Amino acid sequence: MTIHHGHCRCGEAQFEVEGPPLLTAACHCEGCQRMTGSAFSLSALYSEEGFRSLAGETVLGGLKGPTRHYFCKSCLSWLFTRPEGLNAMVNIRTPMLERPEHFPPFAEFYLDQGIPGAATGATRRFTDAPDTDAFFALTREYASWGGRPA
Numbered sequence: 327m328t329i330h331h332g333h334c335r336c337g338e339a340q341f342e343v344e345g346p347p348l349l350t351a352a353c354h355c356e357g358c359q360r361m362t363g364s365a366f367s368l369s370a371l372y373s374e375e376g377f378r379s380l381a382g383e384t385v386l387g388g389l390k391g392p393t394r395h396y397f398c399k400s401c402l403s404w405l406f407t408r409p410e411g412l413n414a415m416v417n418i419r420t421p422m423l424e425r426p427e428h429f430p431p432f433a434e435f436y437l438d439q440g441i442p443g444a445a446t447g448a449t450r451r452f453t454d455a456p457d458t459d460a461f462f463a464l465t466r467e468y469a470s471w472g473g474r475p476a
Contacts, residue, residue, distance in 0.1 A: 330475070332405075332423040334398035339382030339405055343372045343418060346475050349468045350420065352431040352448055354440035361388055361395065361404055365444030368420035369407070370429045371465075377406075377416040411458065428475040432468045449473075 333340045347370035358367035384405060388395035392410035397403060407417040420429045434448040435455045449471065456464060468474060 328475070330423055330425070330428075332418060334382070334401050334403035334405055334422065336398065336401035336403070338400040339384060339398035339403070340380040341405070341418075341422075342378050342380060343370070343416075343423075344376040344378075345372075347371050347418075347429065348373065348415070348465045350429050350432045350474065352434040352446040353436055354434060354444070355436040356439050357388070358436075359439075359441070365441045366434070366446065367404075368426070368429070368431060368446075369417045370420050370423065371412075371415055371417050374408075374414040374416055377418070425475075430473055432471055432473065433464055 327345045329342050329344055331342050349371045352366045352368050354366045359365060361367065383399040384396040385399045386394055387397040394408045395404060396406050398405060403422065404419050405422055406419060409415060409417055420426045423429060431446045431448040433450040433452065434446050435452050437451055438453040450464065
């Protein structure tokens with residue numbers, strides 16, 4: 327199984343994930359726009375068992391509600407999220423991985439909140455977010471997609 331390493335901007339917080347993600351995506355919601363200072367956030371979803379923190383401390387950021395956003399304590403880079411409703415899942419910020427180009431977004435969500443002209447070219451596009459059943463169907467579709475990493 328392939329190990330993918332990641333770290334924050336300053337390098338203090340380090341982690342690794344094992345194998346291919348369950349899904350890669352871009353989120354165009356206003357919250358992600360504000361937390362990234364960009365048009366969208368990029369992420370790779372992994373099961374909790376495939377994620378390991380190796381060094382550094384994290385702090386909570388964002389809204390601090392049921393969905394938890396984790397940032398490097400030192401440089402405050404947004405590292406990962408533990409999403410509400412997706413128990414035992416970790417949503418890694420793709421740019422924090424050492425080879426982010428290996429994790430192109432398969433799906434993009436919340437296009438209804440998106441900045442005009444900001445698109446990723448993702449295979450699957452949604453004006454909002456799919457419900458739970460449709461989301462897990464999307465992960466099954468992603469598993470057979472040729473663009474996913476090893």
